[in-house]
Amino acid sequence: MEVYSERESLDRTKARLAELIGLPDVDLEIQWQPHLGQQSSADALIIAANLRFVVEWQASGSTAAVAKAIHSLRHAIKASQADVIPILATRFLGPAGQALCEEADIGWIDLSGNARLIAPGLRVIVEGKPNQFKRPGRPRSLFAPKSSRIARHLLIHHDRVMSQRELATATEMDEGFTSRIVRQLVAQQLVSRGSNGELSLANYDTMLDAWAEAYDFTKHRIVRGHVAARSGEETLHRVADGLKESSLSWAATGLSGAWLVNPFANFRLTTFFVSQIPESLEAIGLREESRGENVWLVVPNDHGVFDGATDFGGVRCVHPVQIYVDLKGHPERASEAAEDLRARICSGDANDK
Numbered sequence: 001m002e003v004y005s006e007r008e009s010l011d012r013t014k015a016r017l018a019e020l021i022g023l024p025d026v027d028l029e030i031q032w033q034p035h036l037g038q039q040s041s042a043d044a045l046i047i048a049a050n051l052r053f054v055v056e057w058q059a060s061g062s063t064a065a066v067a068k069a070i071h072s073l074r075h076a077i078k079a080s081q082a083d084v085i086p087i088l089a090t091r092f093l094g095p096a097g098q099a100l101c102e103e104a105d106i107g108w109i110d111l112s113g114n115a116r117l118i119a120p121g122l123r124v125i126v127e128g129k130p131n132q133f134k135r136p137g138r139p140r141s142l143f144a145p146k147s148s149r150i151a152r153h154l155l156i157h158h159d160r161v162m163s164q165r166e167l168a169t170a171t172e173m174d175e176g177f178t179s180r181i182v183r184q185l186v187a188q189q190l191v192s193r194g195s196n197g198e199l200s201l202a203n204y205d206t207m208l209d210a211w212a213e214a215y216d217f218t219k220h221r222i223v224r225g226h227v228a229a230r231s232g233e234e235t236l237h238r239v240a241d242g243l244k245e246s247s248l249s250w251a252a253t254g255l256s257g258a259w260l261v262n263p264f265a266n267f268r269l270t271t272f273f274v275s276q277i278p279e280s281l282e283a284i285g286l287r288e289e290s291r292g293e294n295v296w297l298v299v300p301n302d303h304g305v306f307d308g309a310t311d312f313g314g315v316r317c318v319h320p321v322q323i324y325v326d327l328k329g330h331p332e333r334a335s336e337a338a339e340d341l342r343a344r345i346c347s348g349d350a351n352d353k
Contacts, residue, residue, distance in 0.1 A: 004111075006057050007032070010044045013055060013089040013109055020115055020124045023048055042076045045084070051122070053107075054084040061090040061110065063210040064188040066097040067203065070104045071189075085119045092131040096213045142188070143214035145302035147181050149173060151211045154191065154201045155321045156308040161200040171304065204346070208321065217329025221299040223277055225286040232256060232267040235294055239270060240315045242284025249275035251309040251316045254296070254330045257323040258337040260312035262344055265333055271296040271326070273305050273318060320345050 004012065010030070018025040027048065034045040034054075046053040054076045058065040066088060073086040088101055088108040098116065101108045107117040113129035143151060149171040162170075168178040182199060185191040190210060192202040201207055229235040236256045243250045252260060254271035274297050281288055286295055300306075308319030317323070320341060327338040 052084045053087050055087045058090045061093040061097045063096050063213045064190050066100045067206040068189050091133040143211050149304035150181050158201045161198040212325045215325040223297045224290045224293040225288045225295045226292050227285050235270045251318045253318045253323050253326045257317050258341050260317045273298050273300050
């Protein structure tokens with residue numbers, strides 16, 4: 001995998017833009033870090049005939065990086081004294097980043113060969129090119145199982161400010177490790193640091209999107225089974241009653257968790273996080289099998305999933321933000337349930353018991 005400097009990447013963006021709009025590369029002029037007025041600047045301004053493209057480069061196509069670029073481009077558009085077409089340029093832009101750009105009416109180009117540019121007299125859409133910049137091995141992530149305790153805790157307590165030491169204590173993590181993660185979250189503009197060092201969530205939606213984008217439910221250990229019951233609700237309460245008799249830590253999530261928070265739709269699959277698989281599945285009425293499964297018992301890859309767990313309707317349930325990211329790995333009407341749950345989270349209704 002070749003890694004280009006920012007200037008090399010913008011030069012390649014210019015060449016790709018020329019190709020997309022059907023002009024020779026030499027006919028395009030690039031201005032580096034142009035000042036657009038009112039103390040606003042951009043990484044580059046590319047002039048192609050009568051079109052002016054204001055370009056913001058981000059090496060990463062992560063949700064946080066895209067949100068940061070969109071913020072800068074909006075300032076550049078507002079400050080510019082001439083009509084400009086805003087473009088995010090990056091190495092590869094996935095579905096989440098594409099959705100953010102479309103929602104913000106921002107065009108984009110990635111160096112993997114994809115693009116979406118829509119403006120008066122211009123419509124270019126290229127999709128389906130694979131990521132040419134994948135890194136070998138497992139990438140470091142702000143949202144790895146242990147690291148994500150910080151994002152989760154800040155989302156749960158989004159209306160609070162706290163010291164870094166308080167955050168480390170609450171998430172049961174070493175202060176040095178917490179400091180490294182927080183420093184990166186601040187750099188990504190996901191967390192704000194006050195004048196006295198106090199921390200707060202910078203943007204709820206962006207943090208939730210960034211975590212959901214990186215989250216992979218299949219990384220947990222999942223035991224699939226079947227409980228004889230006439231409905232998802234009956235299954236939920238039967239398994240919950242069995243787990244109450246154990247000494248395990250447990251909490252519902254997924255479709256059944258979303259139903260507990262807001263019973264807007266029926267469900268079949270019931271999912272519980274458990275600190276370990278019970279010695280006797282029969283004690284909770286569960287027969288282990290994947291055919292006809294209607295129960296998932298899930299041993300989490302980090303116990304932080306239980307942060308913020310509480311009772312909904314007499315059943316222990318993980319916090320709604322945890323349910324939201326877990327729904328990404330569920331079948332049935334999971335996407336619809338996630339959309340409904342997110343609306344309730346943002347309105348504050350999801351925390352009503």
